[in-house]
Amino acid sequence: MRDLLPGAVAVAVADASAWTEEPLPEEAATLSERAVPARRREFRAGRACARRAMTELGLPPLPVPAGRDRAPVWPSRVVGSISHTGDYCAAAVARADRVRSIGIDAEDNLRLDEPTRRLVCRAEEEEWWHGPGGEAPHWPTVFFSAKESVYKAWFPLVGGWLGFHDVRVEPDPATGTFTARVLVPRPPGPAPEVLHGRFAVSPDLVRTAVVVTA
Ligand SMILES: CC(C)(COP(=O)(O)OP(=O)(O)OC[C@H]1O[C@@H](n2cnc3c(N)ncnc32)[C@H](O)[C@@H]1OP(=O)(O)O)[C@@H](O)C(=O)NCCC(=O)NCCS
Missing domain, CATH: 3.90.470.20 (4'-phosphopantetheinyl transferase domain)
Structure with missing residues (x-):
């Protein structure tokens, strides 16, 4: 990490x-x-x-x-x-x-099965990895890990739930970074609308991290 x-x-x-x-x-x-x-x-x-x-x-x-x-x-x-x-x-x-x-997440670098993929990925994310994102790495696992990191960073600020389809993740493969936009109404207070993170993929692991700066 x-x-x-x-x-x-x-x-x-x-x-x-x-x-x-x-x-x-x-x-x-x-x-x-x-x-x-x-x-x-x-x-x-x-x-x-x-x-x-x-x-x-x-x-x-x-x-x-x-x-x-x-x-x-x-x-x-x-x-x-x-x-x-x-x-x-x-x-x-x-x-x-x-x-x-802070939110960090590590997942085994495995393909998600279709029901899990649908649970995790929004339609735009599916379109992105079938198109410009390309086949490798298996992007749904990256989306999954990124959203887990987002949730772990979000929860202490808000104390509330965020569903997988409540957030849209946009990776930038060239820089290994992603933005995560929260699409549902946020409570007033410290929760940001856009969170920034980094990702890395190795043969064994997909790792992601999100930091909300002070
Ligand atoms: C809680 C959750 C994020 C944990 O992720 P995971 O991939 O299953 O497991 P990980 O090993 O990566 O992380 C587990 C650790 O997360 C931490 N964690 C658990 N609940 C948490 C929360 N609500 N907020 C922040 N951190 C939390 C704990 O430290 C836990 O380890 P511990 O129980 O040994 O202390 C996941 O189980 C979950 O409930 N996800 C659904 C919500 C979600 O991710 N939505 C996506 C919206 S963008």
Whole structure:
């Protein structure tokens, strides 16, 4: 994720030890007792990465419990985002006076099946990747990841839902950037109409990141 985010954002990507590092008690208390081992493993890695990223920023590695909505509850004056898939996990953290919100997402680089593709992509996005966007990479997975990043950046600002068809993503393959326009009425306040992000596609992973600047 480091390559997708500006210098004001600290990034930690899980190494082997992160997946087994115990969460802090305040964090563990917000993980369901019924969580299966795979869920416990990704939760541990996400929290370990969050602590490491906070330390990199010069902040104490304070607990990041999960809220009732599952969104991470960052310490005051800190914003951040967590993503995990398979053996990849990352956290991105910044001081709230530098950055208003962050959303990061990593997905396995797999083709979406048709029902999922329809759920995720708007008609204009379908047209774009069948036309000027071209076949490679599999753009619906990029749209999916971009929208997950948008949602993670949007939610802490608004506290509300955003559907996949409520946002139109326009990638620029030449620069690895995208804009995401929110097409539904926004509540008054800090939520931007257009969010800006970056994407990267490797054989294994599709990664995206969105930053709303202060
Ligand atoms: C919440 C959601 C975005 C998580 O994405 P995912 O690809 O399934 O999973 P990831 O591993 O990338 O991310 C999971 C992490 O996102 C974070 N997260 C969960 N809910 C969140 C929210 N409402 N806001 C911000 N971050 C959230 C958590 O840190 C979570 O990890 P944790 O539970 O271990 O702490 C997704 O499950 C979801 O509900 N999407 C539907 C809404 C949406 O994306 N709309 C698109 C509109 S443009």
